[in-house]
Amino acid sequence: MRYVLVLIFAVLCLPSYAAPVYRWVDETGKVQYSDKPPAGQSKALMELDKSGRIRKGNEPQLSPVEKAELEEKKKAEQERRRTDKALLQSFSKPEEIDLLRDRQVEAVQAGIQTNRLRREAVIKRADQQQQQVQRLQKSKRAVPADLQAGIDVSQKEIEDIDKLLMAQQNEIVMIHDRAATQKKRFIELKNVQPN
Structure with missing residues (x-):
């Protein structure tokens, strides 16, 4: 009870x-x-x-488009924070960014030099092939298929090397642009952070 x-x-x-x-x-x-x-x-x-x-x-209530935009903004903000953190962890002063830029440019320029030498060798080979064609035409003989195929290969190789050289020149511009952007952002972040 x-x-x-x-x-x-x-x-x-x-x-x-x-x-x-x-x-x-x-x-x-x-x-x-x-x-x-x-x-x-x-x-x-x-x-x-x-x-x-x-x-x-x-x-x-957000529309699907608004939700997607909001999600993109969140991802961009996370990526920006991640990039800022990596930048601050990778460099201690702005001059280090310049040094990295210069090393990257040197590596690309070494590749450019190699490709220019390759191009000269291919042009020399193509000239020799053209001289063979001219000798055959003077003697009124037919140009063999393998010689014509070799000329075509040489022309294609020169075009490919030219494209590669153009891409390497663009890469140097991109390295300079990226370094300038990183340096500017690094200085902004260092000025905001307490020492």
């Missing part, structure tokens, strides 16, 4: 549970209150506690 009285007393002493109250704006623009959420979509739906404080509020 004693346990029953304690149980009844405990139940009576518990604060009364009030069902949540919902607040929203209906399609006419009027604020509505109810103990049940409205059916369908409504503006500014919020769940209030018994004191009238907001427990939960629905965030504005």
